[in-house]
Amino acid sequence: MQAHTDHDVYYVPPPSIWPLVGSVALLTLAGGFSMLLGKMAAGPYVMALGAGILLVMLFGWFGAVIRESLDGKYSSQVDVSFRWGMVWFIFSELLFFAGFFGALFYARNIALPMLADSQLLWPGFSATWPSAGPGANAVPTPVDAWGIPALNTLILLSSGATVTWAHWGLQKDRQFQLKLGLALTVALGIVFIALQIHEYAEAAFTIRDGIYGATFYMLTGFHGFHVMLGTLMLAVILLRALAGHFTPGRHFAFEAVAWYWHFVDVIWLLLFIFVYWL
Amino acid sequence: MNTATDVADHHEHEHGAPSGIMRWLTSTNHKDIGTLYLWFSLFMFFFAGALAMLIRAELFQPGLQLFQPGVFNQLTTMHGLIMIFGAIMPSLVGFANWQIPLMIGASDMAFPRLNNWSFWLLPAAGVLLIATFFVPGGALAGGWTMYPPLFMQGGIAYDMSILAVHILGISSIMGAINIITTILNMRAPGMTMMKMPLFVWTWLITAFLLVAVMPVLACAITMLLTDRNFGTHFFDAAAGGDAVMFQHIFWFFGHPEVYIMILPAFGIVSTIIPAFARKPLFGYVSMVYAVASIAFLSFIVWAHHMFTTGMPVGGQLFFMYTTMLIAIPTGVKVFNWVATLWRGSITFETPMLFAIAFVFLFAIGGFSGMVLALVPVDIQLQDTYYVVAHFHYVLFSGSAMAIMGGVYYWLPKWTGHMYDERLGKVHFWLTAVAFNITFFPMHFLGLAGMPRRIPDYALQFAEFNMISSLGGFLLGASQLLFLYIVIKCARGGLPAGNRPWDGADTLEWTQTSPPPYHSFVTPPLVK
Numbered sequence: 085m086q087a088h089t090d091h092d093v094y095y096v097p098p099p100s101i102w103p104l105v106g107s108v109a110l111l112t113l114a115g116g117f118s119m120l121l122g123k124m125a126a127g128p129y130v131m132a133l134g135a136g137i138l139l140v141m142l143f144g145w146f147g148a149v150i151r152e153s154l155d156g157k158y159s160s161q162v163d164v165s166f167r168w169g170m171v172w173f174i175f176s177e178l179l180f181f182a183g184f185f186g187a188l189f190y191a192r193n194i195a196l197p198m199l200a201d202s203q204l205l206w207p208g209f210s211a212t213w214p215s216a217g218p219g220a221n222a223v224p225t226p227v228d229a230w231g232i233p234a235l236n237t238l239i240l241l242s243s244g245a246t247v248t249w250a251h252w253g254l255q256k257d258r259q260f261q262l263k264l265g266l267a268l269t270v271a272l273g274i275v276f277i278a279l280q281i282h283e284y285a286e287a288a289f290t291i292r293d294g295i296y297g298a299t300f301y302m303l304t305g306f307h308g309f310h311v312m313l314g315t316l317m318l319a320v321i322l323l324r325a326l327a328g329h330f331t332p333g334r335h336f337a338f339e340a341v342a343w344y345w346h347f348v349d350v351i352w353l354l355l356f357i358f359v360y361w362l
Numbered sequence: 363m364n365t366a367t368d369v370a371d372h373h374e375h376e377h378g379a380p381s382g383i384m385r386w387l388t389s390t391n392h393k394d395i396g397t398l399y400l401w402f403s404l405f406m407f408f409f410a411g412a413l414a415m416l417i418r419a420e421l422f423q424p425g426l427q428l429f430q431p432g433v434f435n436q437l438t439t440m441h442g443l444i445m446i447f448g449a450i451m452p453s454l455v456g457f458a459n460w461q462i463p464l465m466i467g468a469s470d471m472a473f474p475r476l477n478n479w480s481f482w483l484l485p486a487a488g489v490l491l492i493a494t495f496f497v498p499g500g501a502l503a504g505g506w507t508m509y510p511p512l513f514m515q516g517g518i519a520y521d522m523s524i525l526a527v528h529i530l531g532i533s534s535i536m537g538a539i540n541i542i543t544t545i546l547n548m549r550a551p552g553m554t555m556m557k558m559p560l561f562v563w564t565w566l567i568t569a570f571l572l573v574a575v576m577p578v579l580a581c582a583i584t585m586l587l588t589d590r591n592f593g594t595h596f597f598d599a600a601a602g603g604d605a606v607m608f609q610h611i612f613w614f615f616g617h618p619e620v621y622i623m624i625l626p627a628f629g630i631v632s633t634i635i636p637a638f639a640r641k642p643l644f645g646y647v648s649m650v651y652a653v654a655s656i657a658f659l660s661f662i663v664w665a666h667h668m669f670t671t672g673m674p675v676g677g678q679l680f681f682m683y684t685t686m687l688i689a690i691p692t693g694v695k696v697f698n699w700v701a702t703l704w705r706g707s708i709t710f711e712t713p714m715l716f717a718i719a720f721v722f723l724f725a726i727g728g729f730s731g732m733v734l735a736l737v738p739v740d741i742q743l744q745d746t747y748y749v750v751a752h753f754h755y756v757l758f759s760g761s762a763m764a765i766m767g768g769v770y771y772w773l774p775k776w777t778g779h780m781y782d783e784r785l786g787k788v789h790f791w792l793t794a795v796a797f798n799i800t801f802f803p804m805h806f807l808g809l810a811g812m813p814r815r816i817p818d819y820a821l822q823f824a825e826f827n828m829i830s831s832l833g834g835f836l837l838g839a840s841q842l843l844f845l846y847i848v849i850k851c852a853r854g855g856l857p858a859g860n861r862p863w864d865g866a867d868t869l870e871w872t873q874t875s876p877p878p879y880h881s882f883v884t885p886p887l888v889k
Contacts, residue, residue, distance in 0.1 A: 093469075093883065093884070094468070094469050094470070094548065096390060096391075096469055096470045096474050096880070097390050097474055097475055098390065099380055099384065099385070099388035099389060099390055100388055100390060100475045100478070101387075101388050102475065102479075103388075103475055103476070103478040103479035103482055104387050104388060104478070104482050106479050106482075106483075107479065107482040107483050107485070107486045108486075110483065110486055110529055110532070111486035111489065111490065111529075114486075114490055114522075114525040114526070114528070114529060115490070117521075117525060118490075118518060118521055118522045118525060121518060121521045121591055122497075122518040122521070145475070161547065161548075164547050165472040165473065165543050165547050165548075168472070168539075168542065168543040168546055168547055169472070169473060169476075169539055169540075169543050172538075172539040172542055172543070172573050173535075173539060175573055175574075176535050176539070176573045176574075176576070176577045177577065179573075179574055179575070179577040179578055180577035180578070180580060180581055182577075182578070182581075183577065183578045183580075183581025183582065183611055183614075184581055186610075186611060186614075187581075187585065187596060187607060187611065190604070190607050190610065191596075191602060191603065191604065191607065194604075194607075195599075195602065195603065195604035195606075195607060196602055198604075199599060199602070205599070215602045216601055216602060217595065217598070217599070217600055217601035217602030217603065218599075218600060218602070219600030219601055220600075220601060220602075290593075291588075291592065291593055291594055292593035292594070292595075294595050294601035294602045294603070295595060295596065295601055295602035295603045296602065297594070297595075298585075298588070298594035298595055298596050298601075298603065299596075301594075302584075302585070302588065302594065
């Protein structure tokens with residue numbers, strides 16, 4: 085390991101089949117999805133095939149990276165590359181959510197008030213929130229922010245604390261604290277997802293209920309999807325911790341997933357404030 | 363510094379180029395992947411160019427000649443979409459792949475496997491896009507901007523195109539992350555940020571724009587997809603949504619996107635002009651700040667694309683003034699290019715011809731942009747051929763001609779051979795003249811009120827359209843000469859030597875032509 089900390093050789097991997105497999109997977113997935121949307125019976129099967137190829141690719145690719153890491157091929161300079169890569173990936177995710185938040189703010193503060201101001205099309209319409217628009221018969225009943233959403237806020241914030249506690253354990257090479265902290269974080273993630281599913285099942289409105297339903301389900305849905313991904317990533321990190329992959333000096337994979345988890349946490353706080361509460 | 367052990371440890375990738383098709387399918391080499399990007403973009407350039415030929419054939423004279431209006435709309439939409447996402451953007455990423463590691467003294471890109479994935483997603487998206495011509499209802503026909511509510515009415519091709527653009531977006535974001543990381547982390551010792559070649563600077567800022575706005579495009583088209591298929595009402599006023607909202611989100615992506623296509627072209631021109639003027643680039647620091655300012659401004663000008671769709675007067679004024687502000691950093695750039703030429707010892711090889719034509723013709727496109735920035739004028743000119751003329755001056759004589767200049771400039775480095783200088787000059791003059799014959803009359807057509815995206819027109823527009831079509835056919839045919847020159851150069855020619863341009867002083871010219879399969883395995887020391 086120490087021999088590679090200088091600036092001299094940056095690890096360039098040998099030719100790899102996985103990127104091509106990944107492209108085939110995404111093309112198959114997109115093709116299958118198109119077939120599904122075009123009401124072709126084979127659509128779901130083609131999609132399943134694509135997802136299967138994608139899984140093979142993920143296992144193969146990440147497996148190769150983990151093996152290279154354990155073999156000590158990554159210098160400290162490669163480590164810095166990974167850090168920059170993760171930072172900018174999270175930045176791009178942030179902008180993805182920013183787009184949907186933009187849609188929410190635009191609808192609430194510009195589109196609905198303008199519809200209400202011009203009484204030409206829909207006389208008598210007034211801009212309230214929640215709203216399913218002037219064409220809807222009823223106003224959707226929102227989810228109470230201080231019920232499940234407040235509980236979920238507590239859960240995600242606690243999971244942020246447990247993952248940090250796990251990190252402290254790792255830095256001091258207390259492997260038990262690391263594993264326990266990670267296991268608790270994964271458990272909290274699963275509880276969050278379960279509560280979110282329960283909230284969806286109980287909600288008095290659907291994604292079809294105008295702009296309120298659309299923004300609510302898109303924002304919370306994409307966030308929930310990211311929580312699922314984050315939980316899966318944490319579970320993989322837990323398995324790797326159990327296999328003893330991490331040392332106090334070298335554990336970038338752990339940190340990357342922790343950053344991602346904190347990012348998901350921050351998005352949730354914004355959701356709680358702007359989607360559930362205000 | 364135990365170099366000997368390190369090299370022994372890394373013996374498995376001290377190999378040369380692997381042979382056969384697997385070299386290209388599984389590559390982790392920035393030069394091979396750059397070559398793939400460039401060939402792919404050239405293919406797409408000819409595909410979308412062929413669509414443009416069909417458009418000009420239909421517009422050769424008034425009346426419907428060859429296509430029904432629906433098919434004509436498919437041609438214009440797919441021409442735009444493929445030129446932007448299939449030709450211009452990938453070719454610039456190809457330059458980034460080839461040149462950035464060589465120019466900063468890095469052994470490769472920061473993430474070589476990810477780099478390969480970024481490329482191989484492009485053919486996947488290309489297959490999906492081209493397949494839309496053959497599905498029921500035909501290809502995308504609502505314009506490359508995909509505005510609802512028209513977009514809601516299309517067939518399955520519309521969903522396929524959304525998915526294809528998603529794949530292109532994934533490719534762009536991964537490519538951009540790779541480029542940013544490479545530039546921030548892989549520079550040779552001694553190469554500080556303010557010593558980087560300007561091409562590298564322009565790509566750093568472009569990559570930032572990509573990471574920032576491609577997710578916003580993904581967001582916008584995801585809303586289109588769910589509105590079409592899953593019952594959301596983002597763009598339906600009766601349900602509280604707003605079709606104009608799509609335009610805002612789209613152009614928040616769309617305006618930075620046009621700078622994504624021009625900033626690396628600025629970088630190429632800023633590399634070529636000093637080399638053939640045999641003087642250092644005038645005002646390097648101000649060039650860096652100008653590019654950064656243009657990038658910043660690109661985030662606050664988007665609504666100038668939609669002055670006619672309705673916004674408060676305060677909004678119109680804001681977007682008009684911010685748009686006009688862009689002229690200041692752009693003016694700095696044009697001034698610096700001209701000042702670099704001033705008292706230079708200039709020679710006019712093909713790359714230099716393209717670069718000088720770029721400065722002149724891009725400036726015309728910039729001026730028509732200033733005209734369009736004025737709200738009252740824009741309301742008259744919205745959706746006319748004036749707009750078509752404007753964006754072809756910045757995209758063809760801007761981006762595409764800078765790319766061609768860049769190809770001539772670096773072909774000797776990439777292939778090891780000199781291209782045919784005489785044929786290169788013929789290609790330049792044919793391109794420059796045919797381009798102006800094609801697009802200059804469109805200014806007049808637009809000012810006279812000819813609307814874009816319509817297959818038929820009033821009789822008074824006939825002559826200019828015929829001139830424009832003839833120019834277009836010549837422009838298209840001239841590019842076959844470009845293809846011939848590139849292939850001829852790749853196959854052989856006079857040996858280029860390490861540094862065929864005596865004014866070129868960036869790091870790639872210290873390497874052999876073509877460079878070794880793995881260059882700068884040990885980074886050079888930059889003083």
